Amino acid sequence: MKLRLMLVLAAAALASAVAVAGAAADRGHARGQLFSFSGELLAAPGPNAASLSVQVETGNHAALRALIGASQNQVFAIDPGTQIVIWSHGVPHVGSTADLQQGAYVTVRIRAPRGSTLQTIDATPAKTAAQHAAPAGGRALWLFVGTVGGPQSGGHVALHVTSGNWKVLQAMLGQALDQSFAYDDGTIFLLWQGRVPTVIGPSQLRAGDRITIRIRAPRTAALAEVEATPAAHVGDHEPGSPEQT
Numbered sequence: 001m002k003l004r005l006m007l008v009l010a011a012a013a014l015a016s017a018v019a020v021a022g023a024a025a026d027r028g029h030a031r032g033q034l035f036s037f038s039g040e041l042l043a044a045p046g047p048n049a050a051s052l053s054v055q056v057e058t059g060n061h062a063a064l065r066a067l068i069g070a071s072q073n074q075v076f077a078i079d080p081g082t083q084i085v086i087w088s089h090g091v092p093h094v095g096s097t098a099d100l101q102q103g104a105y106v107t108v109r110i111r112a113p114r115g116s117t118l119q120t121i122d123a124t125p126a127k128t129a130a131q132h133a134a135p136a137g138g139r140a141l142w143l144f145v146g147t148v149g150g151p152q153s154g155g156h157v158a159l160h161v162t163s164g165n166w167k168v169l170q171a172m173l174g175q176a177l178d179q180s181f182a183y184d185d186g187t188i189f190l191l192w193q194g195r196v197p198t199v200i201g202p203s204q205l206r207a208g209d210r211i212t213i214r215i216r217a218p219r220t221a222a223l224a225e226v227e228a229t230p231a232a233h234v235g236d237h238e239p240g241s242p243e244q245t
Contacts, residue, residue: 079125087132105134
């Protein structure tokens, strides 16, 4: 009798453990996959904001995969449950959207079902949004958008600037719209046909083509310094550029 009671109790304990483990697994599955996006705030959201506009520069594998073929500029949903974290001198504290400033470097973490589309991810309120220092090196993305001014040669691209990210728009204040940008053997030129890119050479750019020019240069660089830095990437008819969004 005693042995039988012990066996019953052991079976009950095992069933309870299995149930707890199953519940934990269900909770983990319900949390969804982590999509982590990092980049610069395109605008200060202000208090009681319902979204964050971010120019994405990097992220985890799931986030970058979701971004394939899409614009770097994304609008992520937030709600009262989103925790805003402000890092200062290595110390974090809880803040609000009113503490987030234009140009600040942020990481937005979203939990969504595995394999979600970018549209679903963007519409899912973020779990956290953390403002912190940009990655070491101080080299920021400068994104210029415009039309080709003429045949390209001699290591420079002539561009009639029509748009860009916030650093570009700030640097272009009071400047002529026609500018010249350096490129070298490390610059990648891509011609986009729909969502399909093809590698081309600079001589294949045509006057009037809408292009994007991406340059990595110090955040505090002057416009002339940025233009003298060889571009990392030139996209001809790139989909999802700031002009289109």
